[in-house]
Amino acid sequence: MAIEKKLDCVILGLLSTEELTGYEIKKCMSSVIKYFWSASYGSIYQTLNQLVENEYATKREAIENGRTKIIYRITEKGREYLRVWLSIPAEKNELRFETILKLFFGGSADKSISLRHLEDFKQRTVDELPIIEKYVEDLDKIKHESPTNMNYLLIALFGMKIFNTYLEWCEESEKLLKDYND
Amino acid sequence: MAIEKKLDCVILGLLSTEELTGYEIKKCMSSVIKYFWSASYGSIYQTLNQLVENEYATKREAIENGRTKIIYRITEKGREYLRVWLSIPAEKNELRFETILKLFFGGSADKSISLRHLEDFKQRTVDELPIIEKYVEDLDKIKHESPTNMNYLLIALFGMKIFNTYLEWCEESEKLLKDYND
DNA sequence: CTTACCATGTAAGGCGTTACATGATTCA
């Protein structure tokens, strides 16, 4: 497993504080983490298997409420791998915004189409903002309990700030487009 | 070719205003577009072939200064495909920030590591900002020449706004982290 | 003369998604 792959690091990061099942990992990745790193079931279970193969994690079966779960735990080798990854500089910070793409090429189409994309993007942003603000509020209260909480707060603040910037930009752009006469 | 693929739309978008070679397309994608959609040579030439196969574009050879180039041109079918894609809502707006990931999991490591990632991210942002500001400045002057320029300006403004937000966040986060006592 | 840039491509393989497939439990 090459160092270029990131999902393994995300999973090891999650496992570094607690044992988890694949399902629980997916849940984590569908909440906070989804804002800056998303993954599907397929990739999570595959990565989990690779992690075990490479001895970065161990798995064990457990029965809870009559249901069988597979619980994963990080190994010392896995912790070392995570430590190394954390200590080297980030390579890629990538934005893949289809909205921006459609707006970029939208100049030759009708203005109403660009306005619709802007409206749509604004709505999605408005919908997400309260969720992120709740994270910020909650984390701010417990930031002194552990450095981990403090780091989580920084990420939540990042989210809050950019989402507010998206909103500002949508409003300014809508105005610019509406006032534009060709 | 499914509608989920986006690179074909990017290329068709570029071809919608002018004929281009694969090399020129790569150049475009390494300048403005790289901020919200990146691609490698491999994927560009492959997509170009698919575009021709599907009759969304035609290719012809030309000799310029003794060098052979392959020039691509969009077809009417390609324009229609682009029109349809532009008119439907954006699906994914994805952020993949390794920096954020490393900060998210950095709580259990030494504080200096998180600070280094912040510093690094700040530096990259500071380096890019003047380039983006130049785009904004240039596009603002010619925005009334065509709706296309106006749309380009919106995208440049988007970049300028978020990069400034990144900067603000870096500074606030550095302060929060430095003042943090565990 | 050599570096940078112009110019095009292939092949291997990694990464990840979607869709499919299954089945138990909990709660209304």
Add this chain to the structure above:
DNA sequence: TGAATCATGTAACGCCTTACATGGTAAG
């Protein structure tokens, strides 16, 4: 009883990157 949630996985396939491979031209 039926919907939501818990829970795990596979298979096919698409997308894209990296590395490789080649060679011409322009400018200093």
